[in-house]
Amino acid sequence: MADAPPFGPAHGFGLYIHWPYCTRICPYCDFNVYAAKDRDNGPLNAALLADLDRHADLLAGHPALGSVYLGGGTPSLMAPADIAALIETAEQRFGLEADAEITLEANPVDISRAALDGWRTAGVTRLSLGIQSLEDEALNFLGRDHDAAMAKQSVAEALTVFDNLSVDLIYARPGQPRASWKSELTEALSLGAPHLSLYELTIEERTAFGQRARRGELVPMDDDDQADLYELTQEVCEARGLPAYEVSNHAASKQYQSRHNMTYWRGGDWIGIGPGAHGRLTLEGTRIATHAAARPADYQLSAQTPLKPASFSGLSPLDNARELIALGLRADAGFDLERIRQVTGSEVDLATLKSFIETGLIRQNGSTVSLTREGRLLADRIAAELSP
Numbered sequence: 001m002a003d004a005p006p007f008g009p010a011h012g013f014g015l016y017i018h019w020p021y022c023t024r025i026c027p028y029c030d031f032n033v034y035a036a037k038d039r040d041n042g043p044l045n046a047a048l049l050a051d052l053d054r055h056a057d058l059l060a061g062h063p064a065l066g067s068v069y070l071g072g073g074t075p076s077l078m079a080p081a082d083i084a085a086l087i088e089t090a091e092q093r094f095g096l097e098a099d100a101e102i103t104l105e106a107n108p109v110d111i112s113r114a115a116l117d118g119w120r121t122a123g124v125t126r127l128s129l130g131i132q133s134l135e136d137e138a139l140n141f142l143g144r145d146h147d148a149a150m151a152k153q154s155v156a157e158a159l160t161v162f163d164n165l166s167v168d169l170i171y172a173r174p175g176q177p178r179a180s181w182k183s184e185l186t187e188a189l190s191l192g193a194p195h196l197s198l199y200e201l202t203i204e205e206r207t208a209f210g211q212r213a214r215r216g217e218l219v220p221m222d223d224d225d226q227a228d229l230y231e232l233t234q235e236v237c238e239a240r241g242l243p244a245y246e247v248s249n250h251a252a253s254k255q256y257q258s259r260h261n262m263t264y265w266r267g268g269d270w271i272g273i274g275p276g277a278h279g280r281l282t283l284e285g286t287r288i289a290t291h292a293a294a295r296p297a298d299y300q301l302s303a304q305t306p307l308k309p310a311s312f313s314g315l316s317p318l319d320n321a322r323e324l325i326a327l328g329l330r331a332d333a334g335f336d337l338e339r340i341r342q343v344t345g346s347e348v349d350l351a352t353l354k355s356f357i358e359t360g361l362i363r364q365n366g367s368t369v370s371l372t373r374e375g376r377l378l379a380d381r382i383a384a385e386l387s388p
Contacts, residue, residue, distance in 0.1 A: 006342040008282035012268025014067040018277040019075035027208035032276030047303035051273040056093035064095035067260035076106035080118030087123040108154035116161040166195035194252040286314040326383040334370025
């Protein structure tokens with residue numbers, strides 16, 4: 001991509017759709033979510049379709065979408081017909097590449113043969129299943145509404161319809177023993193999903209876990225123990241043929257890597273629709289950040305207003321460079337030094353880069369810079385110190 005612009009749709013073009021409702025709010029969740037209750041989803045569905053239309057009017061020159069990602073929240077609570085309407089409208093207004101990846105996040109309790117067939121018929125090609133743990137005690141601690149048996153059964157059922165299946169797990173829970181995590185991870189790998197997203201538990205301030213931590217009722221795992229479990233995770237996954245291609249993501253082969261997330265990590269463009277959704281768009285050579293209204297009622301109102309380029313503030317060259325470095329370093333592909341020069345007209349901190357290479361935290365191949373396995377443990381710090 002030597003002749004491509006340093007950011008924008010030449011590096012990927014996707015659509016993120018945020019569905020904000022959940023049957024229950026997990027105590028670790030810091031996303032923009034709300035209790036589903038007995039809501040009438042009609043107004044939100046109409047707003048999502050209207051938002052697609054107004055983005056299409058704004059982005060007439062963009063290419064076809066390479067990916068669509070329905071996240072949340074719990075988008076598996078949506079009716080398949082409503083999912084189909086979103087995918088059909090996206091195809092009509094933007095076009096979908098022939099091999100477009102269309103992902104739906106789902107919870108185990110929503111898995112049934114009828115639901116799986118309905119999602120496939122709607123156009124979904126990839127399922128991301130939030131099982132989070134294979135231990136009943138841990139699932140109770142994490143506030144989940146399924147047990148380990150249901151988690152395993154949901155993976156087995158999903159694989160009968162979706163070959164491209166990702167499974168989420170949360171580890172580094174307070175007091176979690178190394179041997180316990182190794183056993184749980186080994187069992188998860190044996191379930192047969194070709195993609196695993198493995199996240200260390202983060203205690204966010206605004207969550208129920210954050211409140212418990214402030215009261216001293218919950219003590220997060222210390223950094224050294226987390227690092228030990230991270231290293232163990234890499235060893236176990238590599239031995240089973242699912243190496244990491246990003247800090248927290250593992251795939252059996254390139255075909256199962258998340259194409260949508262690669263758009264984020266490569267500095268591509270993506271449309272963000274739905275309450276609280278973020279996006280990155282390139283308009284007339286300027287990269288802009290979009291952020292939808294967070295409250296569903298506010299979002300539904302705002303979706304009726306046309307988008308105007310003049311209403312957006314462009315990201316600065318420094319902001320763009322820092323984002324390209326921070327996101328690029330997350331994936332094995334890394335980032336391109338030449339792109340940083342294109343964006344800012346200056347170099348990364350070359351002395352710091354040399355130091356990280358010498359200490360084995362970074363590798364450099366031509367103008368491409370990426371993290372070693374050891375470097376992934378310090379990804380945020382390395383990105384901050386390299387940034388102009």
